[in-house]
Amino acid sequence: MEVTGKIKMIDQTKEVGSAGFKKRDVVVTTDEQYPQSILVQFVQDKCDLLNSFQVGDAVKIDINLRGREWINPQGEAVYFNTIQGWRIGKAESAVPAGQAPPAPAAAAFPPATSLNEDEPDDLPF
Template sequence: MEITGKIKKIDETKTFGASGFRKREMVVTTNEQYPQMLLVEFVQDKCDLLNNYQVGQDVKISINLRGREWINPQGEAVYFNSIQGWRVEAAQPEGSAGAPPAPIESFETTSNIDDSEPDDLPF
């Protein structure tokens, strides 16, 4: 899946536990009639993908949706969802999705056509 939008916030990389698990979060505001502010997580080596981006930049992010279950102390199941990014690229501004169209070549008229020959076409 992909989301596009403008970067609102980029957090610093945080490290957790003895294993050195790394996580970095980014907030992207979507370009929709009703813009959404989505928190996207980048983990482990994907944290470094955000080094080349800054707040205000338009981006396209490839994501995976993640969900997990946790059983609380009362024995009830609680569910959590997250958006995990795995690729980021600068978004193309709207209206410039590809190369500009090739120019239309104009036809040249030729003056060496002999109009004196009869036209044998029925129309």
């Protein structure tokens, strides 16, 4: 799966827990009719992948969806989801309308040929 859009926010790397677990969050705003701000989390050695990006960069992030269960002190099961990034790269930008290569002139195409009267017309319409 992937998420594409512009980086809205990049957080600093944080260490969580006593085991030295590292995580770093990035928020990407999608470019669609109803833009979404998606939080993507990079963990451990993948945190460094964000070092070469900055706010405003158009990116494509390859992601995995992660889910986990936690039993709270009352004994009830609570579920959490995480969007975890594992690869990030610059998004291929579309060519702006004013910079698109010009369409070839009509003269560049050969004229359509008329039907050959010797061939049967087998079209049903």
